[in-house]
Amino acid sequence: MRIYPTVLATLLxxxxxxxxxxxxxxxxxxxxxxxHVESMLIEPGHPLFDSFGGLHHLCANEQAVTGYRSGRFSDxxxxxxxxxxxxxxxxxxxxxxxxxxxxxxxxWKRYAATGGWGFDGFVGDSHTExxxxxxxxxxxxxxxxxxxxxxxxxxxxxx
Amino acid sequence: MRIYPTVLATLLxxxxxxxxxxxxxxxxxxxxxxxHVESMLIEPGHPLFDSFGGLHHLCANEQAVTGYRSGRFSDxxxxxxxxxxxxxxxxxxxxxxxxxxxxxxxxWKRYAATGGWGFDGFVGDSHTExxxxxxxxxxxxxxxxxxxxxxxxxxxxxx
Numbered sequence: 001m002r003i004y005p006t007v008l009a010t011l012l013x014x015x016x017x018x019x020x021x022x023x024x025x026x027x028x029x030x031x032x033x034x035x036h037v038e039s040m041l042i043e044p045g046h047p048l049f050d051s052f053g054g055l056h057h058l059c060a061n062e063q064a065v066t067g068y069r070s071g072r073f074s075d076x077x078x079x080x081x082x083x084x085x086x087x088x089x090x091x092x093x094x095x096x097x098x099x100x101x102x103x104x105x106x107x108w109k110r111y112a113a114t115g116g117w118g119f120d121g122f123v124g125d126s127h128t129e130x131x132x133x134x135x136x137x138x139x140x141x142x143x144x145x146x147x148x149x150x151x152x153x154x155x156x157x158x159x
Numbered sequence: 160m161r162i163y164p165t166v167l168a169t170l171l172x173x174x175x176x177x178x179x180x181x182x183x184x185x186x187x188x189x190x191x192x193x194x195h196v197e198s199m200l201i202e203p204g205h206p207l208f209d210s211f212g213g214l215h216h217l218c219a220n221e222q223a224v225t226g227y228r229s230g231r232f233s234d235x236x237x238x239x240x241x242x243x244x245x246x247x248x249x250x251x252x253x254x255x256x257x258x259x260x261x262x263x264x265x266x267w268k269r270y271a272a273t274g275g276w277g278f279d280g281f282v283g284d285s286h287t288e289x290x291x292x293x294x295x296x297x298x299x300x301x302x303x304x305x306x307x308x309x310x311x312x313x314x315x316x317x318x
Contacts, residue, residue, distance in 0.1 A: 032317070033224070036195035036216060038254055046250035057195060065192070084317075091205035095197055095317060125318065158191070158243075158254060159284065 025105045025120035027127040031080045034059040037068065038158045041086065041093060054099055056083040058155040064106075068157040071150075075116075077106040079153065098125050104144075104153070114141040115152040184264045184279035186286040190239045193218040196227065197317045200245060200252060213258055215242040217314040223265075227316040230309075234275075236265040238312065257283050259290050263303075263312070273300040274311040 037058035042049055059080050060068065067073030081102030084095040101122045108116040119140035121131030132139050144152040187193075196217035201208055218239050219227065226232030240261030243254040260281045267275040278299035280290030291298050303311040 033194050035192050036218065039198060039214065039216065040254070041200060041214070041252040043250045043252070049250070055198065055200070057198065059195065091202045091208070093200040093202070095199070098318070159257070 023107075023110045023118065024130070024133075025103050025118040027122060028061075028078050028080050028101070028103050028105075031059055031061070031078070031082075031101075034061050034080070035065050036158075037079070037155050052083060054083050054086045055093065055095055056081055058082075060157075065157070067106075067151065068153075068155075073106050073116075073151045073153065075107050075109075077104075079104045079155070081121075100124070100131050102131075113137065115145060115148070117141070117144065117152055119144075182266075182269045182277065183289070183292075184262050184277040186281060187220075187237050187239050187260070187262050187264075190218055190220070190237070190241075190260075193220050193239070194224050195317075196238070196314050211242060213242050213245045214252065214254055215240055217241075219316075224316070226265075226310065227312075227314075232265050232275075232310045232312065234266050234268075236263075238263045238314070240280075259283070261290075261299075272296065274304060274307070276300070276303065276311055278303075 037060050039055065039057045041055045042053050044053065046053065059082060061076075061078045063074055064077035064079050067077045081100075081104075083099045083102065085097050085099055087094045087096040103118075103120050103122070105111070105118040105120075106116055107118060111118040114136055119132055119136040123129040123131050141152075144154070147154060196219050198214065198216045200214045201212050203212065205212070218241060220235075220237045222233055223236035223238050226236045240259075240263075242258045242261065244256050244258055246253045246255040262277075262279050262281070264270070264277040264279075265275055266277060270277040273295055278291055278295040282288040282290050300311075303313070306313060
């Protein structure tokens with residue numbers, strides 16, 4: 001049973017939390033060489049289309065891969081949500097330019113207010129232009145907090 | 160300019176070569192931890208739908224990643240084509256069971272007749288049930304041989 005698509009398909013940012021300034025999440029240097037976790041195409045009509053429409057890939061660093069397998073994500077775990085513009089033509093969908101690179105960065109001390117995860121997004125291919133900033137609690141964790149038993153992580157490692 | 164989608168969308172197995180028995184391509188152990196190259200969704204109506212319909216991910220071992228960057232794939236380079244059943248629901252496409260795991264394995268001596276690449280496919284999650292076997296020349300290389308200038312490789316590494 002994979003909870004990721006089901007939950008992602010029904011959740012919207014609810015905004016029950018209060019945003020607080022937190023240490024900025026570092027850009028995930030080298031993530032293109034991390035492990036591919038799973039992928040999903042979000043199409044027009046999906047409730048998250050405005051924010052997340054397109055083809056996205058979850059990728060994880062070594063510590064996060066251990067976390068997917070053990071169910072416990074240790075400090076230093078980083079998961080990225082690599083969202084690419086879908087290009088539909090000739091009965092196929094290919095990958096266009098990068099829309100945003102979402103990041104979850106585990107550090108219990110720095111991100112205690114949001115389940116131990118820091119959240120941010122980097123616009124396009126920028127390493128500095130942030131899409132979330134200090135809005136992580138309302139823009140990200142308000143959805144992720146529903147998944148406490150999964151370490152606040154929606155995705156699951158493909159076999 | 161990315162040639163992969165364009166060429167893949169128009170090619171069909173032409174069968175101009177003659178199949179010969181070759182050393183079996185090894186199962187690519189550990190490929191789920193290799194580098195994700197790029198992905199594509201092939202939908203009904205696409206000329207390759209019968210063989211390759213679904214969401215596929217290209218992944219590459221370290222030598223093959225060097226090959227994508229340098230334009231020259233050295234012996235030991237391995238690229239996989241991981242084809243998953245698409246599951247369409249609620250305006251999203253997620254990943255179902257694995258259909259086939261295609262493999263390109265570079266070894267100039269062993270696979271001289273097919274551009275130095277050995278080709279095979281492993282059915283579903285099997286490590287032993289082969290989808291191509293000794294039909295690599297007609298089932299695989301007849302398309303790939305059109306891309307000699309790209310080392311017989313369709314895909315390109317996403318930025």
